[in-house]
Amino acid sequence: MFTWIDTILQGVMLGGLYALFAMGLSLMFGVMRLVNTAHGDFVLLAAFAGFVITDTLHVSPFVAMALVIPLAFGVGYIVQRGVLNYTISKDPLPSLVVTFGMSIVIQNLLLELFSADTRSISAGGIETQSIPLVEGLAVGVLPLMIFLAALAATLGFQWLFGNTSLGRAFRATSDDREAASLMGINNVHIYALATAIAVGVLGVAGVFHGMRTTIAPTDGPAQLIYAFEAVIIGGMGSFWGTFAGGIILGVAQAIGFRVDPGWGILVGHLVFILVLLFKPSGLFPKTR
Amino acid sequence: MAALLQTHNLTAFYGDFQALFGIDFEIATGEIVAIIGANGAGKSTFLKTLTGLIKTQKDAVQLEGDGIGGVPPHDLVARGIAMVPEGRRLFPSLSVEENLTIGAYAKRGGPWTLERVYATFPVLSERRRNPGTALSGGQQQMVAIGRALMANPKLLICDELSLGLAPVVIKEIYEAIPKITAEGITAIIVEQDVAVAKRVSHRLYCFQEGRVSLTGESSKTPMEDISKAYFGI
Numbered sequence: 001m002f003t004w005i006d007t008i009l010q011g012v013m014l015g016g017l018y019a020l021f022a023m024g025l026s027l028m029f030g031v032m033r034l035v036n037t038a039h040g041d042f043v044l045l046a047a048f049a050g051f052v053i054t055d056t057l058h059v060s061p062f063v064a065m066a067l068v069i070p071l072a073f074g075v076g077y078i079v080q081r082g083v084l085n086y087t088i089s090k091d092p093l094p095s096l097v098v099t100f101g102m103s104i105v106i107q108n109l110l111l112e113l114f115s116a117d118t119r120s121i122s123a124g125g126i127e128t129q130s131i132p133l134v135e136g137l138a139v140g141v142l143p144l145m146i147f148l149a150a151l152a153a154t155l156g157f158q159w160l161f162g163n164t165s166l167g168r169a170f171r172a173t174s175d176d177r178e179a180a181s182l183m184g185i186n187n188v189h190i191y192a193l194a195t196a197i198a199v200g201v202l203g204v205a206g207v208f209h210g211m212r213t214t215i216a217p218t219d220g221p222a223q224l225i226y227a228f229e230a231v232i233i234g235g236m237g238s239f240w241g242t243f244a245g246g247i248i249l250g251v252a253q254a255i256g257f258r259v260d261p262g263w264g265i266l267v268g269h270l271v272f273i274l275v276l277l278f279k280p281s282g283l284f285p286k287t288r
Numbered sequence: 289m290a291a292l293l294q295t296h297n298l299t300a301f302y303g304d305f306q307a308l309f310g311i312d313f314e315i316a317t318g319e320i321v322a323i324i325g326a327n328g329a330g331k332s333t334f335l336k337t338l339t340g341l342i343k344t345q346k347d348a349v350q351l352e353g354d355g356i357g358g359v360p361p362h363d364l365v366a367r368g369i370a371m372v373p374e375g376r377r378l379f380p381s382l383s384v385e386e387n388l389t390i391g392a393y394a395k396r397g398g399p400w401t402l403e404r405v406y407a408t409f410p411v412l413s414e415r416r417r418n419p420g421t422a423l424s425g426g427q428q429q430m431v432a433i434g435r436a437l438m439a440n441p442k443l444l445i446c447d448e449l450s451l452g453l454a455p456v457v458i459k460e461i462y463e464a465i466p467k468i469t470a471e472g473i474t475a476i477i478v479e480q481d482v483a484v485a486k487r488v489s490h491r492l493y494c495f496q497e498g499r500v501s502l503t504g505e506s507s508k509t510p511m512e513d514i515s516k517a518y519f520g521i
Contacts, residue, residue: 168390172379179377182339184365184394184439 002136007258008251009139015250016147019243020205021223022230023153024198026242031170031194032088037099040224041106042199046072046206047215048110051121061121061211069203076199081192110217121210146208153201154243170194229272235282244284292317292474293443298348300337307333309498315476322485323478325495326518331478332374335447339371340364366394368442374451376432378420385416387431391438398440405434408467426457444475462488482514496520
């Protein structure tokens with residue numbers, strides 16, 4: 001009995017990481033209708049940035065995270081303003097092609113710099129610590145931190161969208177870009193801020209990812225798939241939906257792993273396909 | 289009086305298609321100027337050049353003597369040109385109050401605040417929490433007008449306020465105009481209903497096939513002249 005509770009608990013924690021991956025994808029799609037196929041590679045970019053900082057400066061991964069976040073934010077802003085803004089139109093194809101190209105560029109850049117060896121960010125022991133809940137049931141400190149970060153990111157995004165001037169500008173631009181410009185909203189800047197925030201969150205997600213597991217330059221596309229599945233399962237247009245989508249995917253994978261170690265990822269994909277089949281709009285669709 | 293905004297020999301194109309052929313136009317502070325004309329006469333295109341949605345030569349449009357042709361729309365809002373777009377174009381994912389608030393995005397201070405808009409259109413205050421698009425057409429138009437006023441513009445541009453609205457609602461909206469203009473506002477009003485346009489404006493311009501076919505003081509321009517200019521006969 002406990003083993004199943006344990007499985008679900010670990011799944012929820014894993015889902016937190018997927019939710020962190022997915023949050024930015026959801027934001028970018030929501031504001032710009034742009035699917036960033038390089039999203040997973042930005043996760044790895046952030047993870048390797050965290051690796052380099054901890055490896056060369058010998059600082060705690062959390063110090064590295066504090067450095068990677070503003071760096072990722074800046075990269076996001078520049079990428080959107082310098083490249084992706086020119087691909088945004090009614091036609092979704094140009095942005096898909098360009099982000100797919102960026103994905104390949106980032107992977108090869110990382111291969112060039114770090115070779116195909118796997119690495120890991122040393123978390124100084126917390127990756128093996130756990131908090132006992134009851135007899136026979138414990139939760140890892142690091143997974144719990146990741147889960148709480150995902151929760152905080154969801155609350156933060158929801159607050160940003162619902163309660164701030166920037167959030168209103170995001171929603172207005174998403175509704176009607178031209179009308180928004182007639183309100184004084186500079187959509188070029190607003191789009192760049194959306195991507196900056198989306199990639200900025202990957203600063204957190206990427207470093208956590210590198211602490212939790214090993215990383216290799218070509219891992220990006222797999223992370224993109226998980227993020228994408230979380231967004232679709234949850235339903236486009238709602239951050240709580242994305243959060244729930246991540247958790248559901250995490251739990252599905254954990255249950256799969258419990259049944260057979262070879263089935264984990266597959267069960268996640270199956271749940272995704274079932275949602276697409278029976279509720280294509282996602283489980284918690286909501287128009288913001 | 290010096291013109292607040294003027295255009296000189298203004299032309300506009302959609303690709304290879306020329307929509308405006310040398311428009312000379314001016315509006316002074318405190319004036320309400322109506323633009324009338326049939327469908328396709330170039331009224332909406334003209335407004336798009338004033339709000340920056342269509343690029344033109346820099347000096348063809350001048351705001352207080354500065355060339356503003358080709359300046360992007362969001363910068364023009366900051367400089368005091370606000371628009372009530374044709375078809376209202378409220379933001380569906382924003383509530384009535386958020387729609388109004390976003391009108392003040394450029395942070396130009398001035399007399400128009402949420403309270404003042406609610407005082408002008410009390411019905412909006414009751415429905416402030418509703419999505420903007422859940423309102424009736426007339427109420428949506430009030431939101432669109434309020435949203436533009438929230439920018440505290442030097443020049444308010446209204447495109448087809450009466451489009452798609454019942455006559456009784458049109459009457460209600462135009463009855464609010466004196467409340468808005470009481471303290472002096474400069475406005476360009478595009479209107480298909482010539483009688484309404486004549487009544488609310490000081491001067492009018494009639495457009496026909498991308499050119500100004502008639503201009504004059506609204507109260508002194510006979511209907512026969514307008515009909516001729518309107519249809520080009």
